[in-house]
Amino acid sequence: MALVVQKYGGTSVANCNRIKRVAERVIARKEEGDDVVVVLSAMAGQTNYLIDLALEMQAHPDPRELDVLLSTGEQVTIALFSMAVKEMGQDARSFLGYQVPVETDSAHSKARIQNIPTSKLQEAISKGIIPVVAGFQGVSSTGDITTLGRGGSDTTAVAVAVSLDADVCEIYTDVDGVYTTDPNICPSARKIERISYEEMLEMASLGAKVLEIRSVEFAMRYGMPIHVRSSFTGTPGTMVVKEDELMEDVLVSSVTYSRDEARITIKKVPDRPGIAAMIFNPISDANIIVDMIIQNTRAGDLTDMTFTVPKGDFDQAMSIVEKTAEKIGAESVAGDKNIAKVSIIGVGMRNHAGIASRMFDILARHNVNILMISTSEIKVSCIIDEKYTELAVRALHEGFGLDKK
Amino acid sequence: MALVVQKYGGTSVANCNRIKRVAERVIARKEEGDDVVVVLSAMAGQTNYLIDLALEMQAHPDPRELDVLLSTGEQVTIALFSMAVKEMGQDARSFLGYQVPVETDSAHSKARIQNIPTSKLQEAISKGIIPVVAGFQGVSSTGDITTLGRGGSDTTAVAVAVSLDADVCEIYTDVDGVYTTDPNICPSARKIERISYEEMLEMASLGAKVLEIRSVEFAMRYGMPIHVRSSFTGTPGTMVVKEDELMEDVLVSSVTYSRDEARITIKKVPDRPGIAAMIFNPISDANIIVDMIIQNTRAGDLTDMTFTVPKGDFDQAMSIVEKTAEKIGAESVAGDKNIAKVSIIGVGMRNHAGIASRMFDILARHNVNILMISTSEIKVSCIIDEKYTELAVRALHEGFGLDKK
Numbered sequence: 001m002a003l004v005v006q007k008y009g010g011t012s013v014a015n016c017n018r019i020k021r022v023a024e025r026v027i028a029r030k031e032e033g034d035d036v037v038v039v040l041s042a043m044a045g046q047t048n049y050l051i052d053l054a055l056e057m058q059a060h061p062d063p064r065e066l067d068v069l070l071s072t073g074e075q076v077t078i079a080l081f082s083m084a085v086k087e088m089g090q091d092a093r094s095f096l097g098y099q100v101p102v103e104t105d106s107a108h109s110k111a112r113i114q115n116i117p118t119s120k121l122q123e124a125i126s127k128g129i130i131p132v133v134a135g136f137q138g139v140s141s142t143g144d145i146t147t148l149g150r151g152g153s154d155t156t157a158v159a160v161a162v163s164l165d166a167d168v169c170e171i172y173t174d175v176d177g178v179y180t181t182d183p184n185i186c187p188s189a190r191k192i193e194r195i196s197y198e199e200m201l202e203m204a205s206l207g208a209k210v211l212e213i214r215s216v217e218f219a220m221r222y223g224m225p226i227h228v229r230s231s232f233t234g235t236p237g238t239m240v241v242k243e244d245e246l247m248e249d250v251l252v253s254s255v256t257y258s259r260d261e262a263r264i265t266i267k268k269v270p271d272r273p274g275i276a277a278m279i280f281n282p283i284s285d286a287n288i289i290v291d292m293i294i295q296n297t298r299a300g301d302l303t304d305m306t307f308t309v310p311k312g313d314f315d316q317a318m319s320i321v322e323k324t325a326e327k328i329g330a331e332s333v334a335g336d337k338n339i340a341k342v343s344i345i346g347v348g349m350r351n352h353a354g355i356a357s358r359m360f361d362i363l364a365r366h367n368v369n370i371l372m373i374s375t376s377e378i379k380v381s382c383i384i385d386e387k388y389t390e391l392a393v394r395a396l397h398e399g400f401g402l403d404k405k
Numbered sequence: 406m407a408l409v410v411q412k413y414g415g416t417s418v419a420n421c422n423r424i425k426r427v428a429e430r431v432i433a434r435k436e437e438g439d440d441v442v443v444v445l446s447a448m449a450g451q452t453n454y455l456i457d458l459a460l461e462m463q464a465h466p467d468p469r470e471l472d473v474l475l476s477t478g479e480q481v482t483i484a485l486f487s488m489a490v491k492e493m494g495q496d497a498r499s500f501l502g503y504q505v506p507v508e509t510d511s512a513h514s515k516a517r518i519q520n521i522p523t524s525k526l527q528e529a530i531s532k533g534i535i536p537v538v539a540g541f542q543g544v545s546s547t548g549d550i551t552t553l554g555r556g557g558s559d560t561t562a563v564a565v566a567v568s569l570d571a572d573v574c575e576i577y578t579d580v581d582g583v584y585t586t587d588p589n590i591c592p593s594a595r596k597i598e599r600i601s602y603e604e605m606l607e608m609a610s611l612g613a614k615v616l617e618i619r620s621v622e623f624a625m626r627y628g629m630p631i632h633v634r635s636s637f638t639g640t641p642g643t644m645v646v647k648e649d650e651l652m653e654d655v656l657v658s659s660v661t662y663s664r665d666e667a668r669i670t671i672k673k674v675p676d677r678p679g680i681a682a683m684i685f686n687p688i689s690d691a692n693i694i695v696d697m698i699i700q701n702t703r704a705g706d707l708t709d710m711t712f713t714v715p716k717g718d719f720d721q722a723m724s725i726v727e728k729t730a731e732k733i734g735a736e737s738v739a740g741d742k743n744i745a746k747v748s749i750i751g752v753g754m755r756n757h758a759g760i761a762s763r764m765f766d767i768l769a770r771h772n773v774n775i776l777m778i779s780t781s782e783i784k785v786s787c788i789i790d791e792k793y794t795e796l797a798v799r800a801l802h803e804g805f806g807l808d809k810k
Contacts, residue, residue, distance in 0.1 A: 016461040050481070056421040057488035065491075068499050069484035072477040076455070079474035083462035086470075094473050098503065099548055143504055 002167040003035045003125075007135065007157030010044035011174045012231035013077045022172075022231060023084035026130060030090060035125050037164065038092075038132045039157040040081055042073025063108035067137070067147045071097065074134035074153070082132050092130040095120070097137035097145065102156060104138035104146045111138055111146035113155065113218075116163035133160055151212030158215045162222040169219065169226050171211060176230035177237035178203070178210050180402040181255040185390045188403035192253060193236075196243040199253050199345050200226075202379045206256040206343045216240065243347050251348035251355055252400040257393050258341045259386060261291060262314040263371065264307055264321055268331035271303040278328055279305060282320050288313040292374045292383065302331075306372060308383065311337055339371060340389040343381040344396055356380045362399035368392050407572040408440045408530075412540060412562030415449035416579045417636035418482045427577075427636060428489035431535060435495060440530050442569065443497075443537045444562040445486055447478025468513035472542075472552045476502065479539035479558070487537050497535040500525070502542035502550065507561060509543035509551045516543055516551035518560065518623075521568040538565055556617030563620045567627040574624065574631050576616060581635035582642035583608070583615050585807040586660040590795045593808035597658060598641075601648040604658050604750050605631075607784045611661040611748045621645065648752050656753035656760055657805040662798050663746045664791060666696060667719040668776065669712055669726055673736035676708040683733055684710060687725050693718040697779045697788065707736075711777060713788065716742060744776065745794040748786040749801055761785045767804035773797050 006026060013019050030036050050069050054061040061069075078094040085092035100120060104111035124131045135153025138146045148155050154171055161169035176191065178200070183189040195203075197220035204213045210228055219226050219240065229237030269275060276295075283290060288309050296304040309317045318335050325333045349355045356373075359380050363370060368391060372383035384392055397403060411431060418424050435441050455474050459466035466474075483499035490497035505525060509516035529536045540558025543551045553560050559576055566574035581596065583605070588594040600608075602625035609618045615633055624631050624645065634642030674680060681700075688695060693714050701709040714722045723740050730738050754760045761778075764785050768775060773796060777788035789797055802808060 016458060019462070053421060053481070053485055054488060057424070057485050058492040062488050062491050065484045065487045065499055068487075068501070069481060072480050075477050075480070076458075076474060079470045080458055080462050082470045082473075083459060083467050086467050087463040094470055096473070096550075145501075 001033045001035065003037070003164060004029065004168055004170060005037045005039060005157050005161035005164065005166045006170045006172060007039040007153055008041065008172045008231055009153065009174070010041045010046070012172055013040055013081065014044040016080065019077065019081050020084050023081060023088055025231070027085065027088055027090050030130060036130055037121060037125070037160060037166070038081065038130060039135045039153060039160060040074060040077045040132065041135050041153040043077055046073040046076070064144060067108045067145045070147050071134070071137040071145045074136055078132045078134045085130055085132075090130060091128060092132050093124050095131055095133045097134055098139035098143070100133060100160075102133075102138035102159070104140055104148070106140035106142065106144060106146060108144075109147055110149040111140070113138060113148070113159045116159055118163050121160070121164060148214075151215070154212040154215035155218055158218045158224055158226065162218065162224050166224070169224055171215075171226055171228050172231035173210065173228065174230065174232070175210065176233055176235055177228055178240070178254075180253070181393055181397050182257070186255075186394050186397050188397065190402065192238050194239045194241055194246050195253055196246055196347050197240060198243060198378055199347055200240045202343070202345045202376070203254055203256055206258060206341070206345065206379065206381065211240070246347070250346060251352055252344045252346035252402065253348075254345050255393050255396045255400070255402065256343045256345065257389055259389065260311050261308040261339060261341055261383075262311045262335065262337040263339050263383065264309060264314075264317060265334045266305045266321060266325050266330045266332075267334065268298065268302045269305050269325075270329055271297070271301050275328060276305070279321070279324055282324055283309070283317055286313075286316060286320060288317050288320075292372050292381070294372050308339070308341075308372070338386040339383050340386045340392075341381050341383055342389065342392045342396065343379050344400060345379045347378050349378050349380075358399070359396065362395050363392060366391055366395045368395070406438045406440065408442070408569060409434065409573055409575060410442045410444060410562050410566035410569065410571045411575045411577060412444040412558055413446065413577045413636055414558065414579070415446045415451070417577055418445055418486065419449040421485065424482065424486050425489050428486060428493055430636070432490060432493055432495050435535060441535055442526060442530070442565060442571070443486065443535060444540045444558060444565060445479060445482045445537065446540050446558040448482055451478040451481070469549060472513045472550045475552050476539070476542040476550050479541050483537045483539045490535055490537070495535060496533060497537050498529050500536055500538045502539055503544035503548070505538060505565075507538075507543035507564070509545055509553070511545035511547065511549060511551060513549075513551055515554040516545070518543060518553070518564045521564055523568050526565070526569060553619075556620070559617040559620035560623055563623045563629055563631065567623065567629050571629070574629055576620075576631055576633050577636035578615065578633065579635065579637070580615065581638055581640055582633050583645075583659075585658070586798055586802050587662070591660075591799050591802050593802065595807065597643050599644045599646055599651050600658055601651055601752050602645060603648060603783055604752055605645045607748070607750045607781070608659055608661055611663060611746070611750065611784065611786065616645070651752070655751060656757055657749045657751035657807065658753075659750050660798050660801045660805070660807065661748045661750065662794055664794065665716050666713040666744060666746055666788075667716045667740065667742040668744050668788065669714065669719075669722060670739045671710045671726060671730050671735045671737075672739065673703065673707045674710050674730075675734055676702070676706050680733060681710070684726070684729055685712075687729055688714070688722055691718075691721060691725060693722050693725075697777050697786070699777050713744070713746075713777070743791040744788050745791045745797075746786050746788055747794065747797045747801065748784050749805060750784045752783050754783050754785075763804070764801065767800050768797055771796055771800045773800070
């Protein structure tokens with residue numbers, strides 16, 4: 001008999017019929033002998049609908065009141081779901097963030113979970129009642145409703161699982177697991193059976209949208225296994241586990257891509273101490289996140305500085321950088337929105353040299369020019385011309401043998 | 406400078422634009438120098454929409470979970486309203502039932518308010534922040550969300566006003582006050598300037614739908630003046646006050662009617678002690694509320710028993726009564742759904758004889774036959790054939806001079 005925390009996302013509870021299907025699944029699991037705690041998101045589309053209402057009232061909605069508003073989405077699903085379970089003859093009980101309680105700091109719209117006392121959940125479990133917890137929401141020390149930010153229900157689920165010392169946290173979604181790459185552009189993509197937290201984190205930050213990053217960080221810190229699987233099929237999905245629990249030692253476990261970045265180059269920057277700070281401080285003051293940075297040495301005391309920013313922040317970043325360039329006496333500023341980032345990820349890189357050069361070689365053989373490179377211990381990312389995205393992903397997927405079991 | 410509690414109903418906050426209009430009103434009042442506490446209902450239609458969702462999940466929705474679900478309606482409006490106030494440059498802060506807290510018993514869907522600690526509301530007021538309280542909802546001693554039943558926001562408003570020792574509780578609605586009778590069937594109906602709690606209570610129980618009964622009882626118990634007025638105009642409405650604060654001594658202040666009852670007669674009942682209990686106990690066991698009861702003595706030891714029940718419970722009551730009639734050896738059971746109740750109400754009746762007979766006389770002069778009569782200290786009700794409803798109301802309204810100032 002295991003203790004399982006199951007989280008169902010917005011598409012799994014998008015309407016009354018789907019909520020009933022999920023209730024059937026949960027009850028079936030409980031009748032197999034497991035204790036189940038359920039964490040739910042709002043019905044698909046509901047959060048966006050509520051945000052639209054808020055924007056009708058206020059150009060920049062008050063963060064405290066926005067959280068009061070948005071938290072109603074999960075409140076509706078947990079109540080309806082509990083009714084469905086009861087109608088099917090099992091007992092369930094809904095828990096709002098403040099009722100668990102899911103204690104957070106008071107950073108509205110991006111609160112962090114600090115503690116989850118479990119006595120009320122455990123009392124319900126011991127009575128055979130299925131606890132149904134509202135994802136995404138918590139309560140601050142002042143009793144105010146907080147929310148955890150987009151995808152926060154994943155984090156709620158993992159945090160509840162950790163607090164209850166559950167055996168596994170199952171995240172149900174509309175795909176049946178984590179894939180070696182995006183099946184939409186690479187038909188030979190395969191479902192991964194087991195992947196490490198570290199790889200999953202890199203995948204999430206490099207463009208794969210299966211799990212919310214904070215939930216993976218949380219699970220990694222406490223060693224909580226996550227099972228990513230489909231709420232529409234019964235097949236096993238992907239287990240996200242500690243690196244030493246991986247079955248086989250693969251060099252590269254996945255290929256990701258992102259078209260969400262843009263590149264800015266400042267040409268002929270006078271190369272003196274403090275120049276980088278002068279360039280990047282105003283950008284970070286505008287809350288724009290810079291990803292890759294490359295500095296080329298030129299002849300004399302001049303250097304070129306190239307970096308990437310999120311595509312949505314490109315125009316603002318360009319106007320900031322143009323002012324800075326004038327102030328520091330750089331020659332010119334160039335921008336390029338038509339780029340993509342392709343990455344290979346794998347914990348096997350730690351122990352094997354030459355993975356990066358093999359990547360460059362594969363891209364070269366397909367005539368894909370590399371514009372920028374960045375590496376970490378377990379990934380290599382290349383910025384390329386956007387039009388080569390699909391080609392590069394397919395070539396790397398095949399080149400590293402990911403199409404073969 | 407006064408402390409005013411203002412309650413706005415569902416049609417006043419039916420959409421974003423109306424919420425903004427209400428925010429403008431509240432701010433205008435605050436800028437005149439008054440302290441304002443706002444109590445809001447859910448957007449019109451929202452509660453029914455949520456009930457429909459619940460009924461899709463469960464034939465008889467779990468009361469605890471239904472309260473979790475329904476309370477989201479007010480949660481949405483208080484958040485949106487607070488945003489609107491902030492956008493207009495004043496400060497506001499939403500308060501859910503558990504945040505005030507509005508402490509209730511744990512009778513889900515019909516909870517009663519037990520206590521409202523005011524320190525948080527007063528702290529907000531003292532800082533110049535407009536508290537915006539969710540109507541209809543409270544919290545039980547176990548931390549569960551409760552709701553107060555239909556129209557419960559009126560009760561929230563009065564209870565908050567009493568707890569804060571406010572100067573007045575203003576109930577904003579889509580009519581501009583309490584009328585001498587229904588203007589839809591009697592064009593000469595006039596708005597009443599002042600009316601007593603007792604009369605308002607009788608009106609509410611006799612079919613007028615302006616205020617929820619419990620809110621009037623609450624206000625009466627604590628002497629909190631209620632001002633019923635329109636949220637769409639600026640004109641004064643109707644003050645509901647203590648009897649000794651009425652300006653003039655009118656005999657009859659209003660005429661009401663209801664088509665919501667039906668009549669059942671059991672003929673030739675053996676008249677022996679305990680027979681009434683045998684008839685009415687099974688009906689009350691079925692949670693059917695009996696209003697008027699009349700017993701006619703016949704020749705010998707036989708009696709006729711006539712009583713009224715809500716029209717919606719008529720079929721069930723008939724089948725219960727038919728079984729009882731057989732058991733006690735009554736001759737037959739007859740039912741009639743085509744009846745109406747017309748009533749006159751006025752605290753002046755206490756000190757004047759002959760009001761009832763004047764009512765019977767007016768109805769007789771218009772050839773309206775009286776089927777049943779019931780009286781209290783401040784009202785007289787007659788059951789008549791339903792088709793005479795409008796005629797009877799107009800005749801009584803004119804006959805008691807209510808059409809003249």
